[in-house]
Amino acid sequence: MTLFSLVATHADLDLETVGILSSGAADVAGSVDVPAVTLATCNRLEIYAEASSDDPAALEASREELIDAVAETSGVDRDTIASTFRTLVEDDAVSHLFQVGAGLDSAVIGEREIAGQVRKSLADAQNAGTVSGHLTRLFETATRTAKDVGARTALGSRGRSIVSVSLDIAGDMRGDGAAFYRDACVVLIGTGAYAGTSLAQLQERGVRDIAVFSGSGRAEQFVAERGAAARALKMEELSEAFSAADVIIGCSGGNRQITAQEIRTLAGIGPEGREKDLTVIDLALSHDFTPEVADLPGVELITLESVKMAAPAETEDSLEQAREVVDAAVQEYLTERQQRSADDAIVALRRHTQSVLDAEMEKVRKQHGCTAAAEEVEFAVRRIVRKLLHTPTVRARELAAEGRTEDYVQALQDIFGLEVEPRERPEREQPAKRRRAEEFTPAELAQMAAHLQKVPDGGFCPHHRPGEFAVERLEVAQRLTQAQAS
Template sequence: MAGSVDVPAVTLATCNRLEIYAEAPSESKHDLAASRDELVEAVAEASGVARDTISSSFRTLVEDDAVGHLFEVGAGLDSAVVGEREIAGQVRKSLAEAQEAGTVNGTLTRLFESATRTAKDVGARTALGSRGRSIVSVALDVAGDLHGDGAAFYPGASVVLIGTGAYAGTALAQLQERGVSDISVFSGSGRAGQFVAERGGGARALAMEELPAAFAGADVIVGCSGGNRQITADEIRRLAGVGDDGRDRPLTVIDLALSHDFTPEVAELDDVELITLESVKMAAPQETENSVEQAREVVQASVREYLEERRRRTADDAIVALRKHTQQLLDGEMEKVRKQHGCTAAAEEVEFAARRIVRKLLHTPTVRAREMAAEGRSDDYVQALEDLFGLEVGSREETERRQPAKRRRAEEFSAAELAQMAAHLQKVPDGGFCRHHSPGEFQVERLEVAQRLTEAQAS
């Protein structure tokens, strides 16, 4: 979805949320509204859901509010299970995927990296980090309690896992931690075998024809595929043998998919308990007030630090813009002097004096820029520069999307490029990086074909 819009964007999709972090071209109401409309259109196009429904389903947070929200999300303070541990990894993974796809820019990269560091600080400095709870772990705890044995239920249990995504991976790990040895994995996409192999085995991949027998022998069925098709109550009754004389134990169905892998009617079946995200949230243990308050203090301090750093960067950008503007004026005037007087000692004296005057003139504006940044008034300073000098203060850092670097193969270089490489390599000592550095100071992998050209030209 992020790849279909023009603005830099990162999508954060978890079992119960879809969030999109994007940077509009400016802070104007027009640009903010236009960027939001573009994102809404992209979600509607990707999901097939009506645009009005998409628009009304999202709430929009801007600037500081958006920063604070992401930091809380990453720390697990906005989760169904407060302090859940998976969300920080999902925040980190979202950034990595955006970087790989080339939909992110420098601003969003720093934002997500800061949120990840904050989540680590919360884990290290508060009691939330030691709980190790997650939506998956709470759901499995509830299932164990429903069977009356708690943790002792799982070593002898038979579990069918539906799905091969991130939450399926978490569920498999949690089941293995609880001592479950009979785990079967099914995926309608056919990826179950690869999923199991990538996680070191410990489970069995199911083919479609094996599903009825697996359901019939299961104590727990965990759904976290988030696919378009839901398993109905009638299918559970038929496949798992519910209500028949052949089934002699209760069945627990855990639905961890936001779009639901099972229809609500499953809960009405005899001897079947349905656990959903909503019931997990209700059953989640309440964290102590002190732990949550400590975590919020860590998050708030990190948000303040991030925003202060961003204001300092804005002030630095303004200083650079002012200095560049002044330098351009000075260079223009000195060009006139040189045309009239040539590169004489007198011209050099004039330039020396002019540059000294410029440095003194810029001292006070530079100091005030940093003072106003510390006061949270960087925008006032930028506005003043724009009003007084007609400057357009932009970020020195990359604001466009960062396209992923592409490594070119030898056959992708033209003959002219290879000849240019060969000519350059002739000037470089063996083992060197360039003619300005001694051999061994740097090392660089050379294209074999360029090396052959060098040798041919030398001979």
């Protein structure tokens, strides 16, 4: 397997292009035949995947397949997409993901939302069945590293985010931020991850009047799930809420944008503006508002591009601390991966020698029978094999520590013709098969009987009343219980 990633971020592209590429990103991994995880945020689209082998042709084929999938879901010209993505391979892909998860590659350095987005992207891939064991370990380790950065460095203690910076900008534009938010009326559009973060940030700033609207009708559920002191808006209440609003925040990321004319009508903006100014914050990657909203009198429009330009710079000491944590985690992950590859090679070599030994011993038994002499020969041969494998085993681990596992694997292929296959963690695809009564051992049945004596008739366990749960009991265990009771 070869790990690689396709990367399109704010560092290379304008956010409008990133947003177009990200449309339909959730469907990309499921539409290809390679294991893949998609990470799509407000300022990046990244796809982490595994090619079937380390052959450059296999890597290129997998890359082309992903580019085709992105082109189909986004509607962007394929050649444009091919030239837009950077391709990172193996160690570079690992290092990049760890930096992303720690907030070192964000528009707002040290942002705290990105670690959750990395974690969620893995969960989504697991639910969709598009992830492999290697990708799972990669993303889990990146998430743990992000937590370490947050706990051990000043970078994580600042708690900055796209949302917090945008609200800081709005507060500065309207005067004293703290005083402004305490008396502000805010309308929040959307019920996704950024909406949840925005709601929490508004409450931290002391906003008492928050109204939530969702075109999908999820506003009431969204507010109830968070126990927030906010109210859900219906469509017919939108005009009144917009008219009273000091701030409107859009983070729905829907297909439809709110136009300047709609803002003018709903918020009651005349030719000279209105009685109080209005701040519109657009946090949706695909934009919830058209750019012309900024031209309305008395209206200030804050976009993700504005946040990116205004994001505060971190001190060099904080960044250096975070980089050291990330670099150490990357090195540890790569070393462990080399060791796992060495273990796979050792298993392959031992399996090969064992199969040769078993085949030869089968010939001995056919010729001489299962005699004491044959057993003595087998014992001696196995001892010789163990001694012969000792040095190759030690050498494999030494080379792994030096980062030269590939040399060892190549030597096995050249000398023995062995193909070293990576071992995936087994995943249960079918529910556990129920055991029949005759498949339980006497000790297990006795243990069941002892447990049943403590459970009321018709009950499930000693802690629940009869009738709350019902389970079918093994008849043989019931008979043992009755025998023990008598």
